[in-house]
Amino acid sequence: MLNKFKIVALVIGAMLFASAAYAEDSMGEWLLSFNRMKGVKPVTDKQYAKECGECHFAYQPGLLPAKSWEQLLTADALKKHFGVNAELDAATRSAILTYAVNNAAETSWYKRSRKIAIATEKGPAPLRITELRYISRVHQDIPEKMIKGNKDVKSLSQCNACHTQAAQGVFDSDTVNIPNYPNWDD
Numbered sequence: 001m002l003n004k005f006k007i008v009a010l011v012i013g014a015m016l017f018a019s020a021a022y023a024e025d026s027m028g029e030w031l032l033s034f035n036r037m038k039g040v041k042p043v044t045d046k047q048y049a050k051e052c053g054e055c056h057f058a059y060q061p062g063l064l065p066a067k068s069w070e071q072l073l074t075a076d077a078l079k080k081h082f083g084v085n086a087e088l089d090a091a092t093r094s095a096i097l098t099y100a101v102n103n104a105a106e107t108s109w110y111k112r113s114r115k116i117a118i119a120t121e122k123g124p125a126p127l128r129i130t131e132l133r134y135i136s137r138v139h140q141d142i143p144e145k146m147i148k149g150n151k152d153v154k155s156l157s158q159c160n161a162c163h164t165q166a167a168q169g170v171f172d173s174d175t176v177n178i179p180n181y182p183n184w185d186d
């Protein structure tokens with residue numbers, strides 16, 4: 001009996017050793033993708049990236065809950081989208097709405113999406129990311145001259161003007177660079 005156990009243990013040990021050696025290569029990659037889970041999931045839909053990245057940064061759907069996308073992306077809402085007309089043909093609108101809802105904050109395991117999902121679970125649907133308490137709070141100490149008064153930023157809605165890795169879904173403060181204010185954090 002004991003011997004059989006020893007043999008089984010040895011075989012399992014050998015298998016584990018082999019798979020560990022095999023996994024070593026992809027380990028770094030795995031750690032890297034795990035680390036990226038701290039942000040939000042990058043945009044993967046080409047149509048969304050194109051249509052919603054025309055006037056501003058293509059906000060990741062994981063930055064708002066589904067109920068927000070459902071209100072923002074109706075045909076009527078798009079016609080008067082923050083003072084501009086962002087109308088889409090019916091098929092494109094429907095595909096973009098589906099993509100946004102399927103990737104909304106509450107569907108995601110990324111850290112920042114989790115936070116946003118929990119914070120917006122109750123209450124009305126926020127229509128701006130910049131109005132989320134979590135987002136407005138982290139920016140409250142940035143002086144207006146660095147945002148509205150900054151010709152290379154103009155609005156807090158232009159995430160990628162300051163967050164150099166915004167497109168990758170990374171918003172950590174150590175990846176921020178405010179244009180024209182290299183020493184913003186002094």
Ligand code: HEC
Pocket residue numbers: 051052053054055056059072081082084085086096127128129130131155156157158
């Ligand atoms: C024709 C230009 C245009 C297009 C196309 C457009 N937007 Fe916008 N969007 C705007 C403007 C202007 C604002 C307001 C920006 C500001 O306040 O600085 C805005 C703001 C937003 C905001 C709020 C940002 C914040 O302040 O938190 C969201 C969310 C948004 N757009 C999503 C989308 C999505 C999704 C699409 C694709 C269906 C889209 N937009 C297409 C012009 C556009």
Ligand code: HEC
Pocket residue numbers: 063112129130135138139142146147153155156157158159160161162163171172173174176178184
């Ligand atoms: C004017 C430049 C600027 C713009 C535009 C901007 N941010 Fe920021 N953001 C900052 C700075 C600076 C910080 C770091 C604040 C600090 O560390 O005190 C920050 C912090 C953050 C954080 C917290 C980072 C952390 O390490 O916890 C998040 C999340 C964030 N921003 C998301 C966004 C999103 C989403 C947008 C667009 C809707 C946006 N930001 C637009 C400058 C900007």
